[in-house]
Amino acid sequence: MSAADNHIVARASPASRIAAFIGVLLLIGLIAAPWWAGRADMRLISEICLYVALASLWNLLAGYAGLVSVGQQAFVGLGGYFLFAATIFFGVPPLAAIPLAAAAGAALAVPIAVLIFRLRGAYFAIGTWVVAEVFRLVFAQVSALGGGSGTSLPAGIVKGIAASRSLREAYTYWMALGLAVLVVAMVYMLLRSRRGLALTAIRDNELAATSLGIDIWRTKFFVYVISAALTASVGALIFLQKLRISPDAAFSVNDWTAFVIFIVVIGGIGTIEGPIIGTIIFFLLRETLADLGTTYLLVLGFVAIAVMLRAPKGLWGYVKDKTGVELFALTRRVVPKR
Amino acid sequence: MASILSLRDVEKSFGAVTVADQLSYDVAAGEALGVVGPNGAGKTSMFNLITGTLKPDSGDIAFEGRMITSTSAAARCRAGIARSFQIPQPFGGMSVFENLLVAATQGAREPARRANALCLDVLEQTGLMAKANALAGSLTLLERKRLELARALCAKPRLLLLDEIAGGLTQHECEALVGTITDIRSTGVSIVWIEHVVHALLAVVDRLIVLDFGRKIADGDPHDTMASREVQEVYIGIEADA
Numbered sequence: 001m002s003a004a005d006n007h008i009v010a011r012a013s014p015a016s017r018i019a020a021f022i023g024v025l026l027l028i029g030l031i032a033a034p035w036w037a038g039r040a041d042m043r044l045i046s047e048i049c050l051y052v053a054l055a056s057l058w059n060l061l062a063g064y065a066g067l068v069s070v071g072q073q074a075f076v077g078l079g080g081y082f083l084f085a086a087t088i089f090f091g092v093p094p095l096a097a098i099p100l101a102a103a104a105g106a107a108l109a110v111p112i113a114v115l116i117f118r119l120r121g122a123y124f125a126i127g128t129w130v131v132a133e134v135f136r137l138v139f140a141q142v143s144a145l146g147g148g149s150g151t152s153l154p155a156g157i158v159k160g161i162a163a164s165r166s167l168r169e170a171y172t173y174w175m176a177l178g179l180a181v182l183v184v185a186m187v188y189m190l191l192r193s194r195r196g197l198a199l200t201a202i203r204d205n206e207l208a209a210t211s212l213g214i215d216i217w218r219t220k221f222f223v224y225v226i227s228a229a230l231t232a233s234v235g236a237l238i239f240l241q242k243l244r245i246s247p248d249a250a251f252s253v254n255d256w257t258a259f260v261i262f263i264v265v266i267g268g269i270g271t272i273e274g275p276i277i278g279t280i281i282f283f284l285l286r287e288t289l290a291d292l293g294t295t296y297l298l299v300l301g302f303v304a305i306a307v308m309l310r311a312p313k314g315l316w317g318y319v320k321d322k323t324g325v326e327l328f329a330l331t332r333r334v335v336p337k338r
Numbered sequence: 339m340a341s342i343l344s345l346r347d348v349e350k351s352f353g354a355v356t357v358a359d360q361l362s363y364d365v366a367a368g369e370a371l372g373v374v375g376p377n378g379a380g381k382t383s384m385f386n387l388i389t390g391t392l393k394p395d396s397g398d399i400a401f402e403g404r405m406i407t408s409t410s411a412a413a414r415c416r417a418g419i420a421r422s423f424q425i426p427q428p429f430g431g432m433s434v435f436e437n438l439l440v441a442a443t444q445g446a447r448e449p450a451r452r453a454n455a456l457c458l459d460v461l462e463q464t465g466l467m468a469k470a471n472a473l474a475g476s477l478t479l480l481e482r483k484r485l486e487l488a489r490a491l492c493a494k495p496r497l498l499l500l501d502e503i504a505g506g507l508t509q510h511e512c513e514a515l516v517g518t519i520t521d522i523r524s525t526g527v528s529i530v531w532i533e534h535v536v537h538a539l540l541a542v543v544d545r546l547i548v549l550d551f552g553r554k555i556a557d558g559d560p561h562d563t564m565a566s567r568e569v570q571e572v573y574i575g576i577e578a579d580a
């Protein structure tokens with residue numbers, strides 16, 4: 001009998017099974033939200049979903065591939081502008097423009113990656129930010145899309161989504177929920193796959209990874225392009241809900257990168273759970289401190305510093321280290337056969 | 339016998355420090371070659387040159403008759419070269435089993451089922467089964483060294499490079515290690531083994547080379563080489579440490 005005959009490799013754990021069960025119930029409840037939630041609630045849940053997606057994508061980039069980008073707003077804004085251009089100039093149906101925005105994001109990410117992958121560490125971060133600024137300046141020059149002051153989505157196009165306002169809002173809500181689920185599922189499947197194993201190896205030790213046959217550049221390139229594509233889709237949906245776009249809003253480093261980094265860092269970088277937990281905390285803080293004005297940003301800063309000092313791996317990292325619990329089953333465990 | 343590895347006039351220096359000086363030798367298929375030399379002689383650097391994490395200033399390296407001098411480190415591993423690191427380089431956030439699985443799926447490119455089976459067998463072979471689910475980052479130094487050997491084996495190499503894996507072992511553990519390496523050899527894997535623990539090395543290798551300041555100063559039968567004058571001169575004190 002060889003070792004392979006009397007051991008099995010298991011992935012699911014009781015915690016992951018319970019989490020999956022609760023997750024499905026929660027998802028059913030959220031899909032039904034148009035029947036039980038008010039308009040303001042649905043807007044809030046949409047926004048939470050979009051931030052879960054953005055944060056999960058940034059976490060994949062920074063937490064797994066080690067690509068600390070501070071320029072993901074380039075792809076959020078690109079997706080937004082793509083939606084406006086495709087619907088206004090080419091008559092593309094708005095809901096179809098959202099997946100198409102992913103293709104646009106991927107197409108642009110390829111040459112950008114070739115360029116900025118030459119940079120390391122802090123230089124890489126600065127490079128991504130410069131790219132985003134270039135995007136902002138370029139779109140400010142496009143007078144057909146309102147130049148620097150931006151433009152609104154024409155009423156005819158908005159009506160094209162659905163005739164009634166409540167149905168429209170339900171559609172965009174479901175799109176937001178669907179995108180969040182798609183992104184988290186994609187990250188989960190990717191990390192479970194053979195490529196995900198390579199990515200995790202790169203995260204832990206690049207020298208060992210390359211010496212064991214992993215092509216680091218290609219793996220990072222793949223992750224960068226995938227993240228850019230899905231970030232552009234999220235951007236398209238964000239601005240479909242806002243119905244208005246301007247270069248400053250579309251390429252805002254605050255809204256689409258700083259808050260996202262806050263979310264991932266306090267939730268737990270390099271885990272799937274972290275960005276989800278971080279988003280919930282971020283919105284709890286925002287909703288309770290909304291009246292404080294700019295003081296709210298100060299509080300966010302203090303929370304971030306406190307978490308980084310007390311739990312450098314974020315809240316979920318802390319829980320995981322203490323308990324070993326995993327809601328998304330990634331770890332493989334060797335178990336003797338009975 | 340055909341040579342599996344061939345170095346031709348390989349040169350490398352870091353500023354004033356020369357780590358490979360006109361370095362040339364061949365390893366025959368199935369051969370076990372021992373490498374000794376004082377600290378700083380360039381032994382680990384030689385492995386870095388063979389595996390591709392270090393590029394030579396000049397000279398050529400061939401593996402199984404194909405020039406690999408400008409091949410990436412990753413491609414060299416997939417071609418059949420695997421190493422252990424003298425300073426262990428575990429994937430600290432992954433379990434021991436997953437560390438092996440990286441080698442089996444990426445280096446050996448085994449499909450999932452066969453990769454699992456290979457890793458389980460190697461865990462058993464290297465005595466790491468009890469640690470299979472432990473985080474690699476939580477292992478002791480000796481366990482990490484064992485992990486280095488196990489992980490390299492999971493890449494299914496035809497050329498295995500071992501960098502000081504016997505230091506600090508008890509007599510009994512050392513004998514077990516010699517047994518393991520002898521078994522690996524008997525499956526046809528060629529081995530280059532850098533080792534300060536000379537008695538372990540001499541129990542396995544067919545041939546020995548001695549490096550000093552990046553230069554090969556002796557090459558031949560292990561016992562004769564160890565006994566030669568030039569080796570005794572540079573080598574005094576090292577056997578005493580081990």
Ligand SMILES: Nc1ncnc2c1ncn2[C@@H]1O[C@H](COP(=O)(O)OP(=O)(O)O)[C@@H](O)[C@H]1O
Binds near residue numbers: 375378379381383384
């Ligand atoms: N990347 C590097 N940069 C500069 N010097 C290095 C580098 N790697 C090794 N060296 C130097 O090269 C010499 C040989 O090192 P090494 O190959 O590790 O020797 P050995 O394994 O024989 O003890 C040492 O003096 C070491 O300090």
Ligand SMILES: [Mg+2]
Binds near residue numbers: 381382383424
């Ligand atoms: Mg060394």
